[in-house]
Amino acid sequence: MKKILVTGGAGYIGSHTLVELSLHNFYPIIVDNLCNTSIKNIKGVEKITGKSIPFYNVDCTNEKALNNVFEKEKNILGTIHFAAYKSVEESVKYPHKYHSNNIGSLQVLLNVMKNHHVENIIFSSSCTVYGNPDVLPICENAPFKKAESPYGKTKQLCEELLNKTDILGISLRYFNPIGSHESGLIGDRSSDNPNNLVPIITETAIGKREIVTVFGDDYDTKDGTCLRDYIHVVDLANAHVKALQYVMKNKVKSAFNIGTGNGVSVLEAIHIFEKVNNIKVNYKIGPRRDGDVEQIYSDNTLSTNELEWEAKRTIEEAMSSAWLWEQQKQ
Ligand code: UD1
Numbered sequence: 001m002k003k004i005l006v007t008g009g010a011g012y013i014g015s016h017t018l019v020e021l022s023l024h025n026f027y028p029i030i031v032d033n034l035c036n037t038s039i040k041n042i043k044g045v046e047k048i049t050g051k052s053i054p055f056y057n058v059d060c061t062n063e064k065a066l067n068n069v070f071e072k073e074k075n076i077l078g079t080i081h082f083a084a085y086k087s088v089e090e091s092v093k094y095p096h097k098y099h100s101n102n103i104g105s106l107q108v109l110l111n112v113m114k115n116h117h118v119e120n121i122i123f124s125s126s127c128t129v130y131g132n133p134d135v136l137p138i139c140e141n142a143p144f145k146k147a148e149s150p151y152g153k154t155k156q157l158c159e160e161l162l163n164k165t166d167i168l169g170i171s172l173r174y175f176n177p178i179g180s181h182e183s184g185l186i187g188d189r190s191s192d193n194p195n196n197l198v199p200i201i202t203e204t205a206i207g208k209r210e211i212v213t214v215f216g217d218d219y220d221t222k223d224g225t226c227l228r229d230y231i232h233v234v235d236l237a238n239a240h241v242k243a244l245q246y247v248m249k250n251k252v253k254s255a256f257n258i259g260t261g262n263g264v265s266v267l268e269a270i271h272i273f274e275k276v277n278n279i280k281v282n283y284k285i286g287p288r289r290d291g292d293v294e295q296i297y298s299d300n301t302l303s304t305n306e307l308e309w310e311a312k313r314t315i316e317e318a319m320s321s322a323w324l325w326e327q328q329k330q
Pocket of ligand 1: 086088126127128148152176195196197198200212213214215216226227228266289291292293
């Protein structure tokens, strides 16, 4: 049995990854303290896969409790570490909270893995590690520039920590994950998400918000609004399976970009959403947001060649599933 311990498995990307793991004959075990999600995501995964999944309500900074999970489960083959705080805005207010939780939980997990001779880890990183990039599309060997936020800094420090340990690991640098599983049963249940563009679009479309404010239209881009690389969360989840298979086979440490390679503007994103779902979204142009990067999108050469992974779903599919989730989530 190929047991994979998934921290933060009840979260947005974590829950989608549980589904992909099950589809590929891995046997996931969830560790999550549910501090920013709901057990409903676990129930949703069980409904989608038809399998029950062991779940431990444990905080990853609690070494003793995490150690007990490893002892109880035995023969864990690898881990995927999602559990972390993720709000950029909150991290500016409480940098210490972000530092201690995000770095602390990885450190504890690595200690426990070492104690139990578990060799492989996949780490949930972000394109935010690049800061404001000089060259686009961005490659994995681009230098880490100054982090735009304390949250971004924690991702940089975690990657550095992984480079120093002797445990084998892959950092997956996510671009902008959007959308949900086609069933509408799992999705982003965090309370800090509505700073991100797509949840703001869907909440405006359904009437929870009056209007989307586009943060600046005077950037040096095709229509003046920022460019991002929006990746369907199911494709992103699948990259974790590929990364696990890769690290187990090749026994290396590495980092991979996980994006589509396409730069999509804020206005394009809004218009695609409107077209696919046949619904109007109120929006207005507002001032720039502090700390925003003008444009960033992925060079996927390495993940395509090495991981043999590619994004298969379109942004249209992602926008349609995002709308389904907004209407259906309970
Ligand atoms: C942000 C973080 C990134 C983090 C990610 C996690 C910054 C600078 N980056 O990415 O580190 O990994 O969230 O979720 O904060 N936009 C609007 N109006 C809105 C909301 C967003 O115009 O109401 C625009 C933004 O200016 C940006 C794009 O939409 O150009 C995407 O924004 P968002 O979804 O917040 O993601 P990022 O800023 O790319």
